[in-house]
Amino acid sequence: MKLPDGPRTPAFVQLIQVLFRPLEFLEENAKRYGDCFTSRITGFPPLIVVSHPQALQQIMTADSKLFESGPANKIFHFIVGDDSLLLLDGDRHQRKRRLLTPPFHGERMRTYGKLICDITEKVTDNWTIGKSFIARSALQEISLRVILRAVFGVDEGERFEELRQLFSQMLDNFDSPVKSGFLFLKTLQKDLGPWSPWGSFVRQRERIDELIYAEIQERRQQSDTSGEDILSLMMSACDEAGRSMTDRELRDELITLLLAGHETTASALAWALYWIHKLPTVCDKLLKELENISDDTDPSEIARLPYLTAVCQETLRIYPIALFTFSRILKAPFQLMGYDFEPGTYLSPCIYLTHQREDIYPEPKQFKPERFLERQFSPYEYMPFGGGNRRCLGMAFAQFEMKLVLATILTRWQLDLADHRPVRAVRRGLATTPGGGVSMVVTGKKVKAPNLVSC
Numbered sequence: 411m412k413l414p415d416g417p418r419t420p421a422f423v424q425l426i427q428v429l430f431r432p433l434e435f436l437e438e439n440a441k442r443y444g445d446c447f448t449s450r451i452t453g454f455p456p457l458i459v460v461s462h463p464q465a466l467q468q469i470m471t472a473d474s475k476l477f478e479s480g481p482a483n484k485i486f487h488f489i490v491g492d493d494s495l496l497l498l499d500g501d502r503h504q505r506k507r508r509l510l511t512p513p514f515h516g517e518r519m520r521t522y523g524k525l526i527c528d529i530t531e532k533v534t535d536n537w538t539i540g541k542s543f544i545a546r547s548a549l550q551e552i553s554l555r556v557i558l559r560a561v562f563g564v565d566e567g568e569r570f571e572e573l574r575q576l577f578s579q580m581l582d583n584f585d586s587p588v589k590s591g592f593l594f595l596k597t598l599q600k601d602l603g604p605w606s607p608w609g610s611f612v613r614q615r616e617r618i619d620e621l622i623y624a625e626i627q628e629r630r631q632q633s634d635t636s637g638e639d640i641l642s643l644m645m646s647a648c649d650e651a652g653r654s655m656t657d658r659e660l661r662d663e664l665i666t667l668l669l670a671g672h673e674t675t676a677s678a679l680a681w682a683l684y685w686i687h688k689l690p691t692v693c694d695k696l697l698k699e700l701e702n703i704s705d706d707t708d709p710s711e712i713a714r715l716p717y718l719t720a721v722c723q724e725t726l727r728i729y730p731i732a733l734f735t736f737s738r739i740l741k742a743p744f745q746l747m748g749y750d751f752e753p754g755t756y757l758s759p760c761i762y763l764t765h766q767r768e769d770i771y772p773e774p775k776q777f778k779p780e781r782f783l784e785r786q787f788s789p790y791e792y793m794p795f796g797g798g799n800r801r802c803l804g805m806a807f808a809q810f811e812m813k814l815v816l817a818t819i820l821t822r823w824q825l826d827l828a829d830h831r832p833v834r835a836v837r838r839g840l841a842t843t844p845g846g847g848v849s850m851v852v853t854g855k856k857v858k859a860p861n862l863v864s865c
């Protein structure tokens with residue numbers, strides 16, 4: 411089978427580029443080889459990088475039985491375990507999605523609106539005028555508290571305090587391109603004692619597991635699974651044979667949701683605060699729109715504000731947190747962009763390159779929320795949450811949360827960037843994030859009814 415052309419550099423060099431200069435690597439190759447090229451990275455089969463909307467449509471709308479993603483997601487196994495829906499395909503995957511989708515959508519999702527605003531207020535309450543802070547860390551505390559509440563129904567008490575701290579520390583193990591190498595190279599995944607990078611990660615993960623199993627045990631003893639939280643929901647669910655989920659299955663799914671559900675949102679929010687304070691016209695327009703909201707405004711109304719929505723959409727366009735969707739591994743022959751691909755081929759829809767296409771987004775490097783007010787993009791032109799049968803389970807929830815957190819912060823605080831130099835997108839684990847986390851300074855506190863303050 412002839413694969414599309416692609417960079418000829420050794421696989422190890424491509425891995426280094428993917429770790430240290432992921433955006434440049436993708437752009438250089440798209441320029442040279444076009445909308446479909448083959449990348450070879452140490453530890454992975456050849457990846458067919460695809461960024462043409464028509465091809466993406468073909469992949470996302472094809473019969474889902476033609477593909478699987480579980481084997482490609484083995485890269486997450488070290489943390490989410492065998493039973494996570496990330497590693498499942500077919501009926502088991504669909505069943506898990508059917509169970510976990512409702513709490514993150516519609517009415518159930520909207521019940522979290524007030525909670526998201528309250529958590530944001532609480533976490534930002536200790537900000538002091540004149541003090542600087544790292545946006546991503548503060549936002550991560552907010553998004554972690556929010557997802558803990560959604561998943562467990564609580565985010566306070568000794569157990570959850572420890573869980574929050576351990577989760578943040580554990581993810582900081584992969585907070586740079588060098589440390590992200592541990593995820594890509596299995597040979598580095600060696601426990602050489604508590605002070606070694608992998609050893610420290612393993613111990614943190616073990617302690618997290620202990621805390622989660624302790625919570626599951628307590629709930630089982632209470633034998634009351636009537637709560638609205640996702641753990642209660644999973645504990646009361648049965649498969650078609652009448653079997654309920656084992657402790658191990660519960661643990662794997664809880665970790666999956668905690669992991670997928672907060673780092674991504676925190677990075678997206680940090681980018682949003684960066685762009686809003688980098689570009690005074692964006693800030694002024696947004697504050698003008700937010701002038702009309704008060705403490706009594708229904709969160710759903712805030713989530714419908716058009717400019718706020720466009721700012722969030724453009725934030726996820728210009729630097730999507732996930733550069734790729736999960737790989738789609740072919741289970742049958744498939745024709746795409748003039749190639750005949752064989753079963754076993756890894757197709758990798760590239761969100762970043764699609765979002766950087768000049769033919770869809772003129773001046774793609776410019777942050778312009780207006781583009782989302784002027785035209786509608788198809789789900790194959792704009793796909794920060796992926797698509798098809800693996801589309802992000804938290805897509806609606808993450809967008810809802812982003813808007814409420816931003817509105818709560820911007821109507822209460824005046825902020826500025828501590829450093830006005832451009833921020834680079836860098837790798838953090840498998841995601842991209844603003845380099846340095848966006849250093850900001852608190853310049854003022856707004857009293858009750860927010861006035862329009864120019865940035």
Ligand code: HEM
Nearest residue numbers: 670671674675678732735736795796797800802803804808
């Ligand atoms: C800005 C925030 C987020 C971004 C950019 C994001 C992005 C993504 C992407 C690109 C995928 C892969 C989709 C595909 O392959 O087609 C995904 C999958 C997933 N996301 Fe998110 N996500 C975000 C927030 C969340 C939240 C808040 C949750 C939790 C509720 C979540 C849970 C999941 C899960 C469980 C999957 C796996 C779905 C499956 O395998 O069927 N994500 N996400």
